[in-house]
Amino acid sequence: METRVAFRTCPLCEATCGLELELEEGRVGRIRGDEEDPFSRGFICPKGTTLGALHDDADRLRRPLLRRGGAHREASWDDAFAEVERRLTAVVEAAGQDAVAVYAGNPNAHNFANTLALRPLLKALGTKNVYSASTVDQMPKHVACGLVFGDPLAIPVPDLDRTDFLLLLGANPLESNGSLATAPDWPGRLAAIRRRGGRVVVVDPRRTPTAERADLHVPIRPGTDAALLAGIARTLFAEGLAAPGPLAAIVSGIGLVGEAVAGFTPARVSTFTGVPAGLVLSLARDLAAAPTAVAYGRIGTHTTAYGTLAAWLVDVLNVLTGNLDRPGGAMFPHPAHARPRPVRRAFRTGRWHSRVRGLPEAMGELPVATLPDEIETPGQGQVKALLTIAGNPALTAPDAVRLGRLLPGLELMVAVDPYLNATTRHAHVILPPPSLLEKSHYDLAFTALSVREVAHFSPPVLEREPGTPSEFEILVRLAAIAGGLGAGADPSALAAATLEARIVEAVEDPSSPIHGRQPGEIAAALGTRPVEERLLDLLLRTGHRGDAFGTRPGGVSLELLERHPHGIDFGPLAPRLPDALATESGKVELAPPALIADLGRLEHALAATAVGGLVLVGRRALRTANSWTHNVPVLVAGRDACVAQIHPEDAARLGLADGATATVGSAAGSVTIPVEVTDVVMRGVVCIPYGWGHGLPGTRQAVASRHRGVNVNVLTDASVLDPLSGNAVLNGIPVTVAPA
Numbered sequence: 001m002e003t004r005v006a007f008r009t010c011p012l013c014e015a016t017c018g019l020e021l022e023l024e025e026g027r028v029g030r031i032r033g034d035e036e037d038p039f040s041r042g043f044i045c046p047k048g049t050t051l052g053a054l055h056d057d058a059d060r061l062r063r064p065l066l067r068r069g070g071a072h073r074e075a076s077w078d079d080a081f082a083e084v085e086r087r088l089t090a091v092v093e094a095a096g097q098d099a100v101a102v103y104a105g106n107p108n109a110h111n112f113a114n115t116l117a118l119r120p121l122l123k124a125l126g127t128k129n130v131y132s133a134s135t136v137d138q139m140p141k142h143v144a145c146g147l148v149f150g151d152p153l154a155i156p157v158p159d160l161d162r163t164d165f166l167l168l169l170g171a172n173p174l175e176s177n178g179s180l181a182t183a184p185d186w187p188g189r190l191a192a193i194r195r196r197g198g199r200v201v202v203v204d205p206r207r208t209p210t211a212e213r214a215d216l217h218v219p220i221r222p223g224t225d226a227a228l229l230a231g232i233a234r235t236l237f238a239e240g241l242a243a244p245g246p247l248a249a250i251v252s253g254i255g256l257v258g259e260a261v262a263g264f265t266p267a268r269v270s271t272f273t274g275v276p277a278g279l280v281l282s283l284a285r286d287l288a289a290a291p292t293a294v295a296y297g298r299i300g301t302h303t304t305a306y307g308t309l310a311a312w313l314v315d316v317l318n319v320l321t322g323n324l325d326r327p328g329g330a331m332f333p334h335p336a337h338a339r340p341r342p343v344r345r346a347f348r349t350g351r352w353h354s355r356v357r358g359l360p361e362a363m364g365e366l367p368v369a370t371l372p373d374e375i376e377t378p379g380q381g382q383v384k385a386l387l388t389i390a391g392n393p394a395l396t397a398p399d400a401v402r403l404g405r406l407l408p409g410l411e412l413m414v415a416v417d418p419y420l421n422a423t424t425r426h427a428h429v430i431l432p433p434p435s436l437l438e439k440s441h442y443d444l445a446f447t448a449l450s451v452r453e454v455a456h457f458s459p460p461v462l463e464r465e466p467g468t469p470s471e472f473e474i475l476v477r478l479a480a481i482a483g484g485l486g487a488g489a490d491p492s493a494l495a496a497a498t499l500e501a502r503i504v505e506a507v508e509d510p511s512s513p514i515h516g517r518q519p520g521e522i523a524a525a526l527g528t529r530p531v532e533e534r535l536l537d538l539l540l541r542t543g544h545r546g547d548a549f550g551t552r553p554g555g556v557s558l559e560l561l562e563r564h565p566h567g568i569d570f571g572p573l574a575p576r577l578p579d580a581l582a583t584e585s586g587k588v589e590l591a592p593p594a595l596i597a598d599l600g601r602l603e604h605a606l607a608a609t610a611v612g613g614l615v616l617v618g619r620r621a622l623r624t625a626n627s628w629t630h631n632v633p634v635l636v637a638g639r640d641a642c643v644a645q646i647h648p649e650d651a652a653r654l655g656l657a658d659g660a661t662a663t664v665g666s667a668a669g670s671v672t673i674p675v676e677v678t679d680v681v682m683r684g685v686v687c688i689p690y691g692w693g694h695g696l697p698g699t700r701q702a703v704a705s706r707h708r709g710v711n712v713n714v715l716t717d718a719s720v721l722d723p724l725s726g727n728a729v730l731n732g733i734p735v736t737v738a739p740a
């Protein structure tokens with residue numbers, strides 16, 4: 001029996017662990033953590049062992065499906081693309097390009113080929129109706145960083161391996177494995193902070209596993225983190241502890257921030273957040289006193305009505321304590337494929353607005369919470385067609401019931417997706433990508449969020465079936481149809497044209513290390529790999545560590561990464577200011593007018609707040625990431641994961657026993673769900689995980705349909721958003737709970 005070992009980066013979450021896969025006769029056997037991976041050093045979580053199961057999943061689609069007479073039937077690739085062309089052309093001719101909406105799900109960020117193909121596809125579609133998972137959970141951070149640092153992708157990450165004090169808010173990396181901060185083995189890294197005498201403090205309405213292992217857990221009323229952060233900032237100013245040190249020379253607006261947070265006294269903040277005033281003071285003092293310290297906020301802070309404020313105030317604290325851009329603080333990653341400096345420009349949102357609610361775009365996207373409005377409301381620009389790429393918005397986007405009701409009425413729905421799920425069951429055409437093991441992998445997105453500078457490239461572990469296109473080819477072919485070239489256009493010629501355009505851009509860019517070189521020379525040097533890999537190689541070789549196609553011998557190229565199957569560790573992050581800034585001023589703009597103004601809204605809420613009633617928060621579990629992981633038996637085995645957690649005192653008051661069934665209702669809808677009575681949640685909080693609600697008619701996910709759970713997004717109210725980012729509000733939703 002032929003056996004071999006392959007190494008690859010796990011693409012299932014942001015931690016980017018190295019995996020060692022045993023392969024026997026073309027089948028995946030045991031999967032372990034790669035001990036020689038310099039970043040993850042053998043760490044693996046339960047999801048990482050399931051790549052073989054995901055590949056072998058009988059429900060994973062291998063051929064395109066066409067919807068005919070209410071049922072999906074297999075079709076050839078040519079027939080599937082011809083159907084897309086026929087329907088798309090009709091929609092665009094009748095209603096224009098904005099009638100076609102695109103929704104890109106979170107797995108696109110784990111797929112460099114999709115990231116590279118999306119740009120030409122969106123250009124060809126020419127629609128303003130672009131949506132993604134970013135406005136479900138992370139747009140606040142992008143907007144805050146865009147306003148403060150000039151670049152929405154310049155996100156400082158906690159220097160976990162060198163910090164002395166880590167303040168985590170709304171983050172549970174022991175189960176999520178981290179987000180907007182890429183680090184394998186959060187458990188080990190957090191334990192190491194404490195071992196070297198540092199402290200970890202977790203602010204969360206729930207005593208999460210991360211909070212259990214921290215030095216201090218600070219329960220907080222959901223949705224109020226921004227006020228706590230403002231209170232800490234206010235204390236730093238009031239007690240003379242605001243000490244940005246050398247940062248002062250490159251930061252504008254510190255004084256304005258001091259004035260803006262003046263009203264956030266510990267007493268007022270305490271009433272609003274439920275955090276004792278003394279703790280607000282001591283958190284500020286501890287942050288200031290620690291040799292190095294870093295504040296880090298994640299999904300629980302972003303998915304609130306003050307998400308962008310919270311994202312901004314985290315970095316305000318890091319600046320005020322002198323911890324931005326220094327070892328042990330919050331540092332800017334610099335992936336190998338990135339240029340030395342970003343282009344300076346004015347970041348702004350609202351370059352266009354959504355048709356129905358007038359909501360501003362951010363990073364070229366509209367809030368996904370308003371997608372149902374755009375589908376339902378008649379008029380010029382009404383969405384008539386939807387292309388989803390690796391996304392399941394019917395489960396994961398707000399106002400799920402309404403979206404699910406509207407999708408069947410679309411004139412065209414195309415899904416690039418491996419499953420027939422709650423969303424894709426409505427698609428006229430489903431185009432399945434190859435399995436995760438049949439594509440090459442490089443973390444274009446997550447090396448830009450990594451707490452060390454690392455680079456890994458993984459070639460495909462298994463061969464694609466002959467005649468099956470890569471995901472890059474699928475998207476390029478869709479771009480060709482959208483661009484009027486037709487379903488019969490040669491995808492390899494189209495992909496080559498995309499590459500040529502990128503090469504020309506690079507040689508014409510004065511900041512590129514290959515400026516002035518001949519495009520033909522560069523194209524020849526890139527060889528004959530699949531086009532997406534050549535595009536990646538171009539980025540790597542023109543990046544700040546690149547070989548510049550021969551002028552920097554020993555520099556990074558795809559070929560170099562291939563010679564290092566466990567990856568290359570370039571070391572800890574180095575200070576990057578002011579080079580990482582893209583602001584027009586060349587400074588950190590700590591007091592953008594939009595954020596200062598929004599702080600007034602928060603202060604107003606501080607004064608007007610009426611505390612009481614139950615509120616909803618979300619929950620992440622170690623064994624799940626995206627909704628499709630619920631179709632892997634080992635990841636859904638055991639106790640029912642989709643339960644509503646409620647505090648014993650609330651349960652007693654409501655007459656609910658552990659294991660009882662309750663109806664949880666909000667302004668948007670209601671669900672009926674089993675209850676777990678537990679004091680891990682604070683009083684007044686109901687906690688339900690996301691991504692469930694399987695087993696709908698027309699879906700084909702046998703395992704998930706036996707573990708249905710309920711769709712928590714039935715409860716999210718799409719009318720309430722974080723106004724600066726358009727992000728959905730998933731935490732702090734008022735709910736009622738009653739025995740079912």
Ligand code: SF4
Pocket residue numbers: 010011012013014015016017043044045046047048049177184
């Ligand atoms: S922590 Fe994330 S990257 Fe690591 S094995 Fe688990 S799912 Fe994969």
